[in-house]
Amino acid sequence: MIDLRTLREDPDRLRASQRARGEDESIVDTLLSLDERRRSALGAFESMRAEQKNVGKSVSRASGDERQALLDRAKELAAQVKAAEAEAAALGAELDELVMTVPNIVEEGTPPGGEDDYVVLETIGSPREFEFAPRDHVELGELLGAIDIERGAKVSGARFYFLTGVGARLQLGLLNMAMQQAIEAGFTPMITPVLVKPESMQGTGFTIAHDSEIYRLPEDDLYLVGTSEVPLAAYHGDEILDGKALPYRYAGWSSCFRREAGSYGKDTRGIIRVHQFDKVEMFSYCRPEDAHDEHQRLLAWEKEMLSKIEVPYRVIDTAAGDLGMSAARKFDCEAWIPTQGRYRELSSTSNCTDFQARRLKVRYRDQDGKAQVAATLNGTLATTRWIVAILENHQQADGSVLVPQALRPYVGLDVLKPQ
RNA sequence: GGUGGUGUCGCCUAGUGGCCGAGGGCGCACGCCUCGAAAGCGUGUGAUGGGGCAACUCAUCCGUGGGUUCAAAUCCCACCACCACCGCCA
Numbered sequence: 001m002i003d004l005r006t007l008r009e010d011p012d013r014l015r016a017s018q019r020a021r022g023e024d025e026s027i028v029d030t031l032l033s034l035d036e037r038r039r040s041a042l043g044a045f046e047s048m049r050a051e052q053k054n055v056g057k058s059v060s061r062a063s064g065d066e067r068q069a070l071l072d073r074a075k076e077l078a079a080q081v082k083a084a085e086a087e088a089a090a091l092g093a094e095l096d097e098l099v100m101t102v103p104n105i106v107e108e109g110t111p112p113g114g115e116d117d118y119v120v121l122e123t124i125g126s127p128r129e130f131e132f133a134p135r136d137h138v139e140l141g142e143l144l145g146a147i148d149i150e151r152g153a154k155v156s157g158a159r160f161y162f163l164t165g166v167g168a169r170l171q172l173g174l175l176n177m178a179m180q181q182a183i184e185a186g187f188t189p190m191i192t193p194v195l196v197k198p199e200s201m202q203g204t205g206f207t208i209a210h211d212s213e214i215y216r217l218p219e220d221d222l223y224l225v226g227t228s229e230v231p232l233a234a235y236h237g238d239e240i241l242d243g244k245a246l247p248y249r250y251a252g253w254s255s256c257f258r259r260e261a262g263s264y265g266k267d268t269r270g271i272i273r274v275h276q277f278d279k280v281e282m283f284s285y286c287r288p289e290d291a292h293d294e295h296q297r298l299l300a301w302e303k304e305m306l307s308k309i310e311v312p313y314r315v316i317d318t319a320a321g322d323l324g325m326s327a328a329r330k331f332d333c334e335a336w337i338p339t340q341g342r343y344r345e346l347s348s349t350s351n352c353t354d355f356q357a358r359r360l361k362v363r364y365r366d367q368d369g370k371a372q373v374a375a376t377l378n379g380t381l382a383t384t385r386w387i388v389a390i391l392e393n394h395q396q397a398d399g400s401v402l403v404p405q406a407l408r409p410y411v412g413l414d415v416l417k418p419q
Numbered sequence: 420g421g422u423g424g425u426g427u428c429g430c431c432u433a434g435u436g437g438c439c440g441a442g443g444g445c446g447c448a449c450g451c452c453u454c455g456a457a458a459g460c461g462u463g464u465g466a467u468g469g470g471g472c473a474a475c476u477c478a479u480c481c482g483u484g485g486g487u488u489c490a491a492a493u494c495c496c497a498c499c500a501c502c503a504c505c506g507c508c509a
Contacts, residue, residue, distance in 0.1 A: 074489035
C-alpha cells in the first residue's frame with residue numbers, strides 16, 4: 001500500500017510511476033479528492049463527537065429540568081454523530097479500497113515499459129558448445145530415473161510430477177545447499193505454513209479476489225501460497241521490530257503452489273512450469289533507507305548460488321510494467337537452457353520498500369523511539385526449476401550428468417548415471 | 420466437534436454503566452545520589468489519524484465485529500484466539 005501522506009505531498013511521483021508501468025495516471029486525482037473528502041468528513045465527525053462527550057458528561061452532574069434539557073440535546077447529538085461517523089467510515093472504506101489497487105511506486109532507474117523492455121545488466125559465462133545433440137531435461141529425467149512426469153499426470157493431472165531417486169536427491173541437495181549458504185550468511189532458517197489466511201495473502205500484495213494464480217480453499221477461507229514470501233512477510237505483521245536488530249533475515253523453505261491459469265500451451269513439457277514446486281526464499285526486513293543496498297546484497301547471494309551450480313546466466317533489470325503489485329524494483333537471474341536456446345528465470349529478487357509492510361503493519365522503532373514502517377525484500381536461492389538447468393547444462397553424450405562440484409557433498413553423488 | 424474458563428497500554432495486573440475518556444507493579448528511559456555502580460528517591464513511559472513551526476491539542480483504540488444507552492473495558496449478540504477436560508482422527 002502506498003503512503004497517502006507521500007501522495008499528498010508529491011502526487012507527481014505516483015503519476016510518473018504509473019506512467020512508467022503503463023497504468024492509469026488519473027487515479028492520482030481520484031485519490032487526492034477522495035482523501036480530501038474523507039479528511040473533512042472525519043474532522044466534522046470528530047468535533048461533533050467532542051461536543052457529544054462534553055454534553056454527556058454534564059448530564060451526570062445536572063438534575064431536574066436542566067438534566068432533561070441536556071438529555072434531549074445529547075440524544076440529538078448522538079444521532080448526528082452516528083450519521084457523521086457513518087459518512088466518514090464510508091468514505092474511508094471507499095478510499096481504502098481504491099488505495100489497495102495502486103501498485104508500489106517504482107524505484108528511480110527502473111526501465112519503463114512492459115515485459116520485453118527489460119535491461120540486461122550482466123551476462124556470466126557463455127553457453128556450452130555441444131559435440132552431440134543435447135537431450136532436454138524431460139528425456140534426461142527419464143533416462144536417469146529422476147523425474148516421472150507420466151505418473152505425475154496420472155496421479156494429479158497436468159503439470160504435476162514425481163521427483164524420484166536421484167531427482168529427489170538432487171532437489172534435496174540443492175535446497176540444502178541453499179539453506180546452508182543462507183545460514184552461513186546469518187539468515188534464520190524457516191519452514192513455513194503453506195496455507196495462509198486471506199489477510200496474509202492480501203497484505204503481501206496478492207488480490208485474492210482476482211488473482212487467477214491462487215489456489216483457494218473456500219471451505220476454510222485459506223489460500224495455498226505461491227511462495228514462502230507470503231508467510232514470511234506476514235510473520236511480523238502487526239509487530240514493532242527492534243530497530244537496532246535490523247535487518248531481520250529469514251530463509252524459508254516451502255512448497256509453492258500456482259494454478260498457472262491462462263498459460264495453456266506454454267511450457268507444457270517438463271517441469272519448467274508446474275503447479276507445485278519447492279523453493280528456498282530469502283526474506284529481509286530492514287529500514288527503508290537501507291532497502292536499496294539490501295536488494296544488492298540479496299542479488300549477490302543469488303549470484304553466489306548460481307555460480308555454485310556452474311551454469312551460464314544473465315541478470316536482467318525488470319521493466320516497470322512487469323514488476324507486479326508490490327515490487328519497486330526487480331532483478332531476475334536467468335539461466336541458459338541449451339535445448340530451448342534461451343535464458344529462463346531461475347531466481348528473482350524484489351525490493352518491496354514499505355509497500356507490503358504498510359499493508360501488514362510491520363514497523364520498527366527508530367533511534368528516537370518512534371515507530372516507522374519497515375521495508376521488505378525477497379529473493380530466490382533455489383527452486384525445483386534449477387534442476388532443469390543443472391541437468392541440461394551438465395549432461396554428457398551418454399546421458400549421464402555431472403553434478404556440479406559444490407553440490408556433490410549435498411547430493412552424495414559425483415555423476416548421475418542412466419539406469 | 421462438545422463443555423467450561425480466559426482475552427486490559429512490552430510483561431503482570433486493578434477494573435460489574437458516568438469519580439477508568441484506563442489505576443498500580445515490573446521492565447525501560449532520563450535525572451538526583453555515587454569515584455563508578457547497585458540500592459534508594461524523583462520524573463517520564465503506547466499505537467493510529469487530524470490540526471499546529473512548536474510546546475501542544477482533538478479523535479479513535481481495553482481480542483474482532485455488531486448492538487443497547489445521552490454515556491460501554493464494564494450490559495447483550497456473533498465471531499476469533501488461547502487454556503483445560505471430553506469425543507474423533509493421525
